[in-house]
Amino acid sequence: MKILLNEQQIGHGIDRLASQLKEHYKDHPITIVGIMTGSLVMLADLIRRLEMPVRISLIQASSYRGGTQSGDLVIQDQMMLDIKDRDVLLIDDIFDTGKTLVQVTQRLVAMKPKSIRTAVFLNKLGQSVVASVPDFVVFEIPNEFVVGYGLDYEDLYRNLPYVGVLEASDLQIHVSA
Ligand code: 5GP
Ligand code: MG
DSSP states (O other): OEEEEOHHHHHHHHHHHHHHHHHHHTTOOEEEEEEETTTHHHHHHHHTTOOSOEEEEEEEEEEEOSTTSEEEEEEEOTTOOOOTTOEEEEEEEEESSSHHHHHHHHHHHTTOOSEEEEEEEEEETTOOOSSOOOSEEEEEEOSOOEEBTTBOBTTBSTTOSSEEEOOHHHHHHHHHO
16 A cells, blocks of 8 residues: 555644644633544544643544545534534544535534534645635645545454555455455
């Protein structure tokens, strides 16, 4: 697998994001809403670098019904904390078409937070079909299907400590495994 971002680069990227968030929120309490399952690894790494009071909430959104093709978005919010009048930071693994972040943001806005900002680990360049952009982006990447650091292919590879480009040969191995 071709490595796009190694562990050290990712660590520095998350350090950068934590600094930007400290600059933006200062000591104000925030509620971080992580979109499961892709943001799991970023969430765990990020929150341990923050010093303001942080509440953690989870929401699930799946647009990829396995494989690399996009399907309809299903949002499950049973695990959400009450975010009314809270400053909310929504995080996701990757901004591709942007549909996931936009639709989940709309769902959260209906819960009447005081403010809502978005942060993504990866922004896939040239793919967006929505008008808005994430407020914070850790890395910009080219239009390739990537796995690792939370990102999956058919629910596998999320545990890789690096981000790699899934190649045809990897898929072959996967299919025959
Ligand atoms: P969007 O709604 O922005 O098109 O897609 C966002 C979701 O699609 C992400 O949360 C992620 O689950 C999935 N996705 C988009 N691009 C990739 C990719 O390159 N690799 C993986 N593993 N998932 C992706
Ligand atoms: Mg996802």
